Amino acid sequence: MNNRCKRAGLGLALLVLVGCATPTRQQGIDSVDSLVASRLRPGIEAPSGEREAAALQARVDELLAGPLTLERAVSVALLANPRVQAEYAQLGIARGDLIDASRLSNPRIGWVREKNDGSRTYTQSLSRDFTESLLLPAQKRISGAEYQRVQRIVAAAVLDLATEVEIAWFEALAAQQVAAMRGAVAKAASLSAQLAGRFHEAGNMPRLKLLLEQSAASEAAIEARRAEAASRSVRARLASLLGQRSSVRWALPDTLAAPPPGRYIEAKLLQRAERERLDLAAAIRERDLRQDALDLATRWRWLGAFELGVERETEGGDVRVRGLEASIEVPIFQQGQAAIARAKAELEAADARLNELRIAIDNEIALAVERVEVERQIAEDYRTILLPQREGIVDGTQREVNFMFEGAFELLRVKQEQYAAYQAYLEAVRDYWVARAELRRAVGGPLPDDDEAFEPTVGVEAVLPGAEAPSEHHHHGKQGEK
Secondary structure (H helix, E strand, O other): OHHHHHHHHHHHHHHHHHHOOOOOOOHHHHHHHHHHHHOOOOOOOOOOOOOOOHHHHHHHHHHHOOOOHHHHHHHHHHOOHHHHHEEEHHHHHHHHHHHHHOOOOOOEEEEEEEEEEEEEEEEEEEEOOOHHHHHHHHHHHHHHHHHHHHHHHHEEEEEEHHOOOHHHHHHHHHHHHHHHHHHHHHEEEEEEEHHEEEEEEEEOOEEEHHHHHHHHHHHHHHHHHHHHHHHHHHHHHHHHOOOOOOOOOOOOOOOOOOOOOOOHHHHHHHHHHHHHHHHHHHHHHHHHHHHHHHHHHHHHHOOOOOOEEEEEEHHHHEEEEEEEEEOOOOOOOOOOOHHHHHHHHHHHHHHHHHHHHHHHHHHHHHHHHHHHHHHHHHHHHHHHHHHHHHHHHHHHHHHHHOOOOOOOHHHHHEEEEHHHHHHHHHHHHHHHHHHHHHHHHHHHOOOOOOOOOOOEEOHEEEEOOOOOOOOOOOOOOOOOOO
């Protein structure tokens, strides 16, 4: 019996050692980092595991010190946004479940003292359920797959944050550009009103024309304050996504990039989404998990609880009984029907969720491609048709005013319409880049032309020739399909 006990103990220890081989915390973090890095647009610094707080802050400060490009903004958010840490914490919960599933439960020790006719009897027992030992490899396999599924869900959440940052960045840059334009218009209108005041005092301008100039300056100042407030609002939202207080100073570039030509091919993006979408990969893995769980429940349906132990009884210091005890559940009334039914239902639900997600991805990409194309065409129409038309109207009206065929009021009206058209152009460009970010989210990874650079938008000098032109970016887009 001693030899059998030793062999049983050795086998038990071997099982425990095998079960202990679970991935470390850092391995889980590295896996998520790798999934995220492979799906970010070029130039973004992906998360790189855990860092010391001081080193992390130093890197964030370094990124914020220069112009906050889109790539820098997303990099800062991935390093500093607390949501990222919260998402990574989900790994710890899943890893805890994996550790549980990889280890045998503890044995039970029993101890009984009996008193009979002045003598005392002591019974000690050691037992454990060996059913789970048979199921341990399968349970560990299922838990390991679940751990990998959670890694994909966490990585998808991090990429979702990157998309939010990208959208907020474009909104902040567009609002800043509109505010700059409105500020320049207000400054020019104010100077014009001051000049008109001096002309009026010298008797060279009627009071009606002076009031027109002054009211135009007042309206321009109101529009400038409104645009500035809108800019501060979206900038504060971007700061929250970056994990920074709004009081932290950072500078955005001067201008948005103009939408590039070319239309995305939906079929190619669908193929890319099949490879890149992490929520789809997680759903596929969940479906496989449920199938594995159903196979396990079916295969072991006749297996009931099987308990094995040793017992030792002593009386007055003498050992009376010593031996093995075993008990096994007889599957008369229960043959695993409940577990099988539950596993089948969970598999059906996982199948349905997977099909629903595939349909949603198809529709998301189709809609996103269409929206990108619509916004691109709208922005292009503003740039090539409407803005030149408005510019021509202002020039023509100015000539009419010079020859006294039109009044100053008409000139102010067409200028206001030109400013409004330019603002609408900037907002159309913003909407294009927001639509493009949504398309990237639908695809689940970089777009085919993400590594290209693009021309800047039309500068404010198009509507206000005296205004200072923003700094230029010399980039070249690509014609044709993507």
